[in-house]
Amino acid sequence: MVEAVWIVFAFMTGLVVKMVGLPPLVGYLLAGFAIGAIGSRIGLPAESSDMLAHLAHLGVLLLLFTVGLKLKLRNLVRPEVIGGGLLHFLISCLLFMPGIWLLLDVDWYSSLMLAIALSFSSTVLAAKVLEGKRELRAFHGRVAIGILIVQDLIALLVMSIASGQSPSAWAFVIFGIPLLRPVLYRLLDASGHDELLVLLGLLLALVVGGQGFEFVGLSSELGALAFGALLANHKRAGELSQSLWSIKEIFLVGFFLQIGIGGLPDAQAWMFALAMIVLLPLKGMLFFFLLIIFKLRARSAFLSSLSLTNYSEFGLIVASVVLPQWLIPLALTVALSFVVSAPLNRLAHPLYEKMSRRLLPMERECFHPDEQPVSLGDAQILIVGMGRTGTAAYDFLKPRDIPMIGLDSDPVKVSKHVTDGRNVVFADAEDQLLWKNMEAPGLRYVILAANDVEAKVIAARKLRKYGFQGVIVSHSMHTDHAAAITEAGANHTYETMSEAGVGLAGHVFALEQEKS
Structure with missing residues (x-):
């Protein structure tokens, strides 16, 4: 039974890494590579990865739907979110592309596509880490998720252009989605607190949002996020998110397993991945200085940047469309960035306390959008x-x-x-x-x-x-x-x-x- 192997490997490696103080998701990544290494020896059928890919995709859709449930769109239309996301994308491409072109001896188009794939940060990892620390709604969490959404929209645009596909004429229907809010509110009110509430979440995330957007030629990930955001202002949005928690977590195990299970990297893939990991701190530093420029305090800029210091699963999706020969090196790069980023994010606040003396002088002498109060007045x-x-x-x-x-x-x-x-x-x-x-x-x-x-x-x-x-x-x-x-x-x-x-x-x- 294929599922039994996945469960055994995921549980054992997740338990081991948790015992040494790392998040279990690092163990799931290691389990994926372990299954990829010995899968043929223990009789795993070739089609098992297709099933796992489907489960992983469902997990990503549910994660993005629950992220959407906690979003307020007016918080995304901010200079530090739009400006930070766009500027980081452009600067990253300008920095990555010449180096890739010179060092890897590939054509300019492949260099550009690799640079674009490496410029994104992981929505799945950042959202999971921030959600686990209950910081999705904190100021730095909102900034990080906002920038990730900007990046995801860029990725969808790049894939659409690179693949030569365009949305169908029915895609304009999505502009009428806000008109569905009263109906969705009534459905949420009528769903009660048991299995109907869970089924409503699955219906909106996977069927209406995910499959519906794919039907009109748009990204299913964007659809799941959009329908989650549509319900974000409802008083029961938090309850709906909580009801989907366990299902989402199980499916996301499949996502992390999938990263490593597709194939074993060769020496060239390892060299590429390690070189990109060496450059990973530069990615975080660029985020930090851009957010400082947009008037954030050093602490918020540091915490947001740390959440974004990794490579993205969307890079793998871009590669699968335009650079399939680079899929395994990029998968290894993403996996190693998760191994580095996850424990650092777990220690984010203690790290800032140790580094604050060096970071505080970099703040701009002006109003910060995350300014803290300095007095409680006469409060007892x-x-x-x-x-x-x-x-x-x-x-x-x-x-x-x-x-x-x-x-x-x-x-x-x-x-x-x-x-x-x-x-x-x-x-x-x-x-x-x-x-x-x-x-x-x-x-x-x-x-x-x-x-x-x-x-x-x-x-x-x-x-x-x-x-x-x-x-x-x-x-x-x-x-x-x-x-x-x-x-x-x-x-x-x-x-x-x-x-x-x-x-x-x-x-x-x-x-x-x-x-x-």
Whole structure:
């Protein structure tokens, strides 16, 4: 059974790399190359890769659909997104093309196509890493995803021109897609919370978005992303994304396996890939300086750039259309860039803390779109993270007329809270300069309600480091996370599920007391 081999290899290598502190996806890449190396010896049929390619494609579509669910299009129409994406593409092509032409002795057309393929960054890897750290909606996450979408649109245009194919006349129908929003909202409302909700997500991502766009001669990836973005403003978009989580993760394992399973690289492919990995830091540095030019703070520019410091699966798609003979070297290059990029992104915030002294002087002396607050005014209570938990805490405390303020790294969420009458400002709890420069003379209590445990650990540690003597309270989903937050400086860390159980029992006891 072919699927059994994939599952065994993926699980074993994923477990091994996780035990040494690397993300499991690195193990899935290694599993793909291992299967490619010994597949014929263990009797894998040749058509197994076609099945895997199909599963991988479904995983990519679901990932892009869930990314779309978390996007607000008005955040993409920003100078740093459009300008950064286009300028990086042009400069990368100008830098890569002459070197490839001279060193590899290929014609100018192949040099140009290779340069274009190498200029893109991985939407799959960046989205997965940012989603895993719950940073898709943070400012730097939005910038990174926005640039990736710009790159993906460029890739689709390049493939259309290079292949000589053009969209059908029906492609203009996609401009009427926004008219479907009321219908889709009604379907989402009517789908409930069980399997119908999952089926609706699969229908929109794979059938209507994916297959529908292919039918009119457009990219299925673009279709999945578009239909996700169409639902992004719905109140149940987050629930829909969560319902698709497990299915998407399983299919994405197939994507990472597929990269290595197509064939074994020869010595020339290894030399090409290693040379491109040596040049990989230049790609990240170019992103960093471009974002600095567009007035981002050093921290946001660094975190966005690190997410984009890799090579793209879209490069493989471009190669499959115009340069099939370069597919294996490019696949190896993409795989090695994932091996380098994934662990670096996992350590992104500690890396910035170590490098901040060198990076901060590079900031421009002007307004930054991600400017942090420097004063909390007369606030006595600070709530870090204004999701469901933070909002509930804010609304519970508001009638007591205690000066209070909330912080959140999602600009759209901040804007909504302000519209609803809450005192909330944009800030990223993982930014060390936030806590170092903040003026809060009346602050007595801090409630850590952010989703990411790393954000709560950093916030607690920095608050204590810079002299806060008040009470820090946090919630946590897991015992080990609670221990880490408490060790960082929190006075009390409550496990969410346990407290929910205690609360329910308390209500029962109160009802019994009323009866007696």
